[in-house]
Ligand SMILES: NC(=O)C1=CN([C@@H]2O[C@H](COP(=O)(O)OP(=O)(O)OC[C@H]3O[C@@H](n4cnc5c(N)ncnc54)[C@H](O)[C@@H]3O)[C@@H](O)[C@H]2O)C=CC1
């Protein structure tokens with residue numbers, strides 16, 4: 001397409017996250033169809049995060065530009081650098097060879113996800129030993145070599161990219177005859193799946209080993225706050241796990257539509273990779289699931305509450321009012337560590353908070369894995 005319409009030399013910039021050496025494939029295709037036109041391929045991976053896209057665009061930690069290490073390649077890199085130099089300080093614009101730029105994007109996401117899996121693995125150990133994961137991650141993050149960011153324990157990471165990019169990395173390692181390296185990165189995903197299962201098991205075992213026909217309020221469905229995106233959200237796995245034990249779910253998310261929730265809970269995992277037009281047109285009604293537009297409505301007459309997204313408005317809910325309208329004993333399972341555990345216990349809730357010292361009630365329940 002680009003080759004078809006180009007009438008003069010062109011710089012083609014990869015912004016998407018791609019397997020290493022994609023630039024080479026693009027270069028070959030364009031060159032074979034070029035009709036004498038020169039193409040320079042640059043890798044300029046996008047590092048923005050959802051919910052903070054504009055800040056990330058205006059004030060990026062770094063901009064990365066990879067190009068061929070030839071005079072033409074250097075010229076193309078400089079041209080793109082000049083564009084960014086309009087608003088990004090020069091010392092934050094990094095230039096590398098093509099393969100380093102492509103791989104750095106995968107590596108950055110893998111490192112970020114690895115931090116979350118590391119702290120989530122610690123959260124399981126904290127629960128077993130009586131340590132508090134918030135205190136542990138604070139103490140660990142105070143080491144300037146480690147740093148404090150991205151160390152919040154959670155029900156698991158979601159989003160369209162972390163899992164996809166790690167699987168991409170794993171595939172590249174396997175293709176390059178590096179099974180041990182592939183296995184190392186796979187473990188980040190395995191711990192993430194373990195964390196989601198562990199959460200479901202904790203809910204089930206706390207509630208007398210079954211949630212069958214019990215009403216569970218799900219607060220938050222998006223993969224993180226300040227977005228309505230549900231791609232790979234841990235809420236899908238948690239909800240499916242609870243539905244597997246025949247729970248009745250009442251779901252509230254301030255930004256996710258009912259259609260989206262029902263589509264996510266209906267779809268088989270591999271369907272998620274399909275473009276929208278290949279996905280089921282209208283969501284099949286998922287029995288046992290209702291979606292409501294208010295946290296108080298979701299929690300009315302519920303036996304338990306699962307907090308799966310860290311929306312700010314959940315921190316300020318009137319939990320006394322919620323408690324009064326719930327079945328007893330009333331449970332809160334906080335998958336994002338946003339509630340004040342002591343306050344909720346004072347009200348009368350049995351509270352589970354990821355990686356925090358366990359409620360006396362939970363200590364007596366069978367160990368979860
Ligand atoms: N969403 C985000 O926050 C970020 C996304 N990225 C990267 O940017 C890229 C796009 O991400 P999103 O916009 O979130 O994804 P998206 O899924 O919303 O959009 C991807 C688009 O590519 C199209 N597509 C998929 N396969 C194709 C193919 N073989 N040929 C032609 N078109 C194809 C799809 O139909 C869709 O329109 C991805 O590589 C992602 O990893 C990078 C940083 C942040």
Ligand SMILES: O=C(O)[C@H]1O[C@H](OP(=O)(O)OP(=O)(O)OC[C@H]2O[C@@H](n3ccc(=O)[nH]c3=O)[C@H](O)[C@@H]2O)[C@H](O)[C@@H](O)[C@@H]1O
Nearest residue numbers: 046047048049050116150151152154157158159161223224
């Ligand atoms: O390549 C991408 O698409 C982007 O992927 C992530 O951005 P994003 O997926 O939008 O969201 P994050 O803020 O990274 O959060 C990802 C998941 O990790 C979870 N998380 C994050 C941080 C943390 O400490 N603990 C934790 O569980 C979040 O709740 C969320 O489910 C990266 O942060 C971006 O730099 C990258 O550009």
